[in-house]
Structure formats: structure tokens, C-alpha cells
Amino acid sequence: MGVGALSVWEQSSTARVMAPARPRKLAKVPFVELADGRLQGVVSSGSDIGRVYVSSVAARTYAFACSTNNNRPCGGARGVFCKHIQALVAEAVLQYGAERVARYLAVEPPDGDPDAQALTAAMTATRPVKDDSSAAAQVFSRFLRHLAYLELAPVTSPLPEMQWFPATRAVA
């Protein structure tokens, strides 16, 4: 025991303090994925810390769905994305890049340099409908698995982003 052990302790201690990567974004959109032909994820309620919204947009049709984890439908009329879906698109662009999101959803923004706003505008311009047959329960259970994974993961490991769905991929 000596300086070596101490410095190991100091390193891991420091790492633990610095570990929570990107807490602000995680708090707002804790879960986003491109899966099952949809952009889907979970968005925190702005007003109620205990409530989250499960939101999704389908590729090609842009049919969208948004409801709370208790299955209460969110606002948002035909052709108008609610703020949760807008936040979901913005977060997806941050995580995957606008081009990959555009390709997955089959969106062609008018100019060649898409961003979240351009993608949202291009999708809402088609007056997409609300999708009542949403897979909210399925998405929410994936979110819970995601949370369980984060709790089990070593604190010092980088955030896994969304690359941890091997089982789901195999089924699909």
C-alpha cells in the first residue's frame, strides 16, 4: 500500500464525480431510438417530474403518437407535432445526426443541409395523422430496461447511447 493505491483511489473517485455524462439532455429526453420503423422514445414532462411521455413518429407516413406512461393521450392535432415529439426529433438529431434520422424516416428536407427544424417542418408539411395504434407500452418497457441497464453499468463507462438492443434486433 502506498502512493500507488492512493492514486488509484483518487482516479476512480475523480471519475465517479465526473461520470454523469450529459445530464441535462438525459433529463429531458432520457430515451430515443430508431427502431421498428419509427423514431420513438421517452420525453420528460416539463411540469411534472414523475410523468413522462412516450412519443413516436413512423417512417414514411410520419404518423405520430404521444401519450403518458399512464396511457393518457397527449395533445397535438393532425399535422401538428406536440412539443414532446419536437423534442424527440431534436434529440434524435443530436444522437444520430440529421442525415441518418432523415434517411431512417424517409424525410427529404428542401435544402441539402437538414437539421431538426427542417426535418420537423418537412414532416408536418405532409399533414401526418395521429397514430392511435401506437406501441407506447412496448417503447416504455424498453425505456425501463434502458434505465435498469444504466443502473447496472459501471459509473465510469461511457453512455451506451442506443447500441444495447441485441436481443430486440435478433427478434426483429
Ligand SMILES: [Zn+2]
Ligand atoms: Zn406529446
